[in-house]
Amino acid sequence: MRMTSSTIRTRWSPKRDKATPHHRRAAKAAAAVAAGALALSLTACGGDDDGNSGTQGNTEETANNVTLPKLDGTSLEIAAVWTGAEQANFKKVLAEFEKRTGAKVTFVPAQDPIINFIGSKVAGGQPPDIAMLPQPGAIKQAVDRGWAKALGADALKELGENYSQGWQDIGKVGGKQYGVYYKAANKSLIWYNNQVFENAGASEPETWPDLLKTAQTVYDSGVTPFSVGGAEGWTLTDWFENVYLSQAGPEKYDQLAKHEIKWTDPSVKDALTTLAQVWGKADYVATGALQTDFPASVTQVFTGGDQPKAAMVAAGDFAQVNIPTTMKVGTDAKVFPFPAVGDNGPVVSGGDAAVILQDSKGAQALATWLASPDAAQIQAKLGGYLSPNKNVPNSAYPNAVQQRIAKALIDAGDDFRFDMSDQAPQAFGGTPGKGEWKILQDFLKNPKDVAGTQAKLEAEAAAAYGG
Numbered sequence: 001m002r003m004t005s006s007t008i009r010t011r012w013s014p015k016r017d018k019a020t021p022h023h024r025r026a027a028k029a030a031a032a033v034a035a036g037a038l039a040l041s042l043t044a045c046g047g048d049d050d051g052n053s054g055t056q057g058n059t060e061e062t063a064n065n066v067t068l069p070k071l072d073g074t075s076l077e078i079a080a081v082w083t084g085a086e087q088a089n090f091k092k093v094l095a096e097f098e099k100r101t102g103a104k105v106t107f108v109p110a111q112d113p114i115i116n117f118i119g120s121k122v123a124g125g126q127p128p129d130i131a132m133l134p135q136p137g138a139i140k141q142a143v144d145r146g147w148a149k150a151l152g153a154d155a156l157k158e159l160g161e162n163y164s165q166g167w168q169d170i171g172k173v174g175g176k177q178y179g180v181y182y183k184a185a186n187k188s189l190i191w192y193n194n195q196v197f198e199n200a201g202a203s204e205p206e207t208w209p210d211l212l213k214t215a216q217t218v219y220d221s222g223v224t225p226f227s228v229g230g231a232e233g234w235t236l237t238d239w240f241e242n243v244y245l246s247q248a249g250p251e252k253y254d255q256l257a258k259h260e261i262k263w264t265d266p267s268v269k270d271a272l273t274t275l276a277q278v279w280g281k282a283d284y285v286a287t288g289a290l291q292t293d294f295p296a297s298v299t300q301v302f303t304g305g306d307q308p309k310a311a312m313v314a315a316g317d318f319a320q321v322n323i324p325t326t327m328k329v330g331t332d333a334k335v336f337p338f339p340a341v342g343d344n345g346p347v348v349s350g351g352d353a354a355v356i357l358q359d360s361k362g363a364q365a366l367a368t369w370l371a372s373p374d375a376a377q378i379q380a381k382l383g384g385y386l387s388p389n390k391n392v393p394n395s396a397y398p399n400a401v402q403q404r405i406a407k408a409l410i411d412a413g414d415d416f417r418f419d420m421s422d423q424a425p426q427a428f429g430g431t432p433g434k435g436e437w438k439i440l441q442d443f444l445k446n447p448k449d450v451a452g453t454q455a456k457l458e459a460e461a462a463a464a465y466g467g
Contacts, residue, residue, distance in 0.1 A: 065391075066158060066372035072102035074362040079108040079118065080132035080352070084295065085321040089382040096378055097369045103362055113431050115141050118357065122147055129363040132352045133179065135422040135430050136170055142355055143173040149359040151177045151367055158371035164413050167388045171353050179353030180371045183379075184388040186405050187238050187316035187348040187419075188338040191323075193301050195332065196223050196311040204336040208243075211339045212277060215284055218311045226278060227310035229297030230289040230444050233437020237421040237429070239314055240440060241348055244271040244420070246341040257420040259465040263457035272443065272450045274341060280447030286310040290441060298322035302333055314338065317405045321384030330401050348419055349409060351388060380406070428464035435460045 082090055087107065094105045108128050110117040115138045121127045127147065133139050142148040151159070156177055159168050163181070171179025190211075197203070200221035205211040215225035229235040245253045248267040255261045256268070278284055286292070286300065286309045298319045300309035313319070320329060327333045337345050354370045356363045369375050376387035380396040390410050397403040421429035421436055428435035436457060443453045 063374060063377070065374050066369065067154075068097070068101050068365050068369060069361060070102055071362050071365060074101075074103040074360075076103055076105045076130070076362050076366055077108050077128035078105060078130045078132070078354075078366065079110040079114065079121075079128040081110045081112050081114050081134070082132070083109070085384060086318070089321075089379050089385065092382065093370075093375050093378045097366060097375070100369075101362075101365060103365070105366065113426050114138065115426055116431075118142065118147065119145075122357070127357040129358045129360065130354050130356055130366055132182070133355050134350075134352045135426065136418050137423060137426055137429070139171065139179050139353060139355055140173050141426065142357070143176075143178055147357050148173075148178045149356040149363075151180070151356065152364040155180060155364060155368040155371055158368050162371060162373055162389045162391045164388075164390060166413065167351075170418060179355050180367050181351040181353045181388050182370045182376065184349055184351040184386045184409060185316040185318050186386065186409065187350060188242050188346050189316060189319075189335050190312050190314050190338060191298065191301065191319055191333060191335045192312040193308055193327075193332070194334045195306045196221070196308065197334075199306055200311075202311075204334075205339045208246075208274065208277075208339050208341040215278070215281075215312075219283065223307065224286045224310045225284050225312060227286045227292070227297045227301050227313040228279075228289040228444065229292050229294040229313075229315075230441055231291055231293045233432060233441055234421065234430070235294055235297070235314075236440035236444060237419075237436055238316075238348065239275060240271060241419050241421065242314070242338045242346045243274050243341050244268070245346040245348070246338075246344060247271055247274060249342065253420065257423045259424075259461055263461055264454045268454055268457070269450055272447075272453055275443075276447035276450065279444050285444075289444060295322045299324065302327045317386050317402060318384050320399075320402065329399050335401060349412075350419060350422065424461070425464040428461050435464065 078094065080087070080090070087109070091107055094107065097103065098105055110131070114131060114133060118127060118131050131142075133142065139148065159171075159177065159180065167181050168177065171177055171181055196218060200218045200223070202214045202217040202221075205214045218225045228239075244256070244267070247270055248256075252261065252265075252267050256263070256265070261267075292300070294315070297313050298315055299322050301311065301313045302308065302323050323329060323333045337347070339345060354367050356367055371389075373389050373391040373393075376389045376392045377396045379385045380387055380392055381398060383398045383402065386402070386406055386409060388409065392406070394403050394407055397406050423429070424436070431437065439453060439456045439460065442456075443449065
């Protein structure tokens with residue numbers, strides 16, 4: 001469930017009834033207001049929720065807004081790292097494409113990093129027709145290696161009609177369009193067990209100090225504050241990026257993302273030191289974090305009655321597919337925005353792009369389908385999914401929480417940037433057991449080693465970025 005990430009900045013206060021845009025970037029006011037509206041609406045979610053994700057939603061027939069060719073006898077393969085409910089729901093989108101075109105589409109489970117998986121398939125002469133690539137850097141690698149094929153006129157038409165310019169541009173390399181961003185996510189959220197909060201007398205925090213106070217209140221009630229899916233390094237980069245963006249600010253963030261400043265910079269020290277206030281606090285993180293994968297990190301917050309393994313988990317909107325159906329989203333399972341460490345709270349959002357590897361009439365048609373609101377609407381109804389397609393009706397999302405998250409994403413328009421780890425070369429920012437993922441796992445194990453962690457990050461980054 002690796003997700004790419006973009007960032008929108010805002011200041012948010014649950015004690016006020018409006019969002020305050022960052023004063024240094026007036027041009028970003030619209031997106032800031034949208035993100036602030038999201039923050040406010042998340043805290044307001046309650047009994048008006050339409051039900052838990054993955055099981056409920058608008059059951060109207062999907063509209064027919066896209067023209068597709070007849071493809072009887074055509075067989076296609078599409079590869080992605082998605083598993084579980086995410087994979088099952090995507091297969092329903094593929095089934096509708098089969099129904100409309102007569103093609104046969106096979107889902108190929110891929111391993112992380114998917115660019116290496118694709119490389120092995122290319123070397124063997126059997127690449128899938130399309131791959132869902134979760135990093136802009138992976139798209140560029142696929143183009144540079146001659147694997148990716150440019151999108152045709154029909155797919156470009158769908159993109160132009162359904163996506164903001166910003167979402168189109170992040171799928172381009174050298175001015176040519178290669179990617180269709182089919183899936184997005186808001187990853188600056190902290191989900192929590194409402195019964196635990198009520199029992200403890202805890203409240204939703206606005207700032208990092210507030211979060212630490214809330215964590216202590218929960219701890220004093222007898223429940224471990226945080227669940228962390230440390231078995232998957234990307235969950236740890238999300239923690240770091242949220243803290244760093246909010247604390248260091250967007251200018252530093254952009255510089256570090258491009259390796260224009262080193263990981264030994266004092267701003268990185270500050271962020272790691274801040275993270276250690278949670279990761280290094282005795283009994284603040286559920287035991288076995290380094291053996292806990294992402295789905296389990298969510299599930300263990302919402303099982304065990306009023307004594308779950310942990311009270312909170314930092315996770316994107318897509319975490320909803322891992323929340324048990326016995327827990328009603330917006331009532332039993334609630335969410336608040338990642339608290340502000342500096343002046344502004346972060347919002348990290350991202351996506352997965354469909355990239356054609358074997359150019360054909362069928363592959364182009366499948367890319368066109370994935371760029372359409374018809375395809376996205378199918379998965380939106382199933383929950384645990386967010387689309388950057390602006391023509392997906394908001395009513396398609398299955399509950400009030402997700403409807404508000406989706407609206408905020410679309411209202412943000414072009415005002416976003418991709419996160420640090422997903423902009424980095426794959427060897428540093430997106431490979432299990434290597435680079436930033438592995439080093440942050442080591443830091444989770446030993447949060448006192450700030451200087452050593454910085455030195456390792458810089459050494460790996462310098463090698464990956466070429467000096």
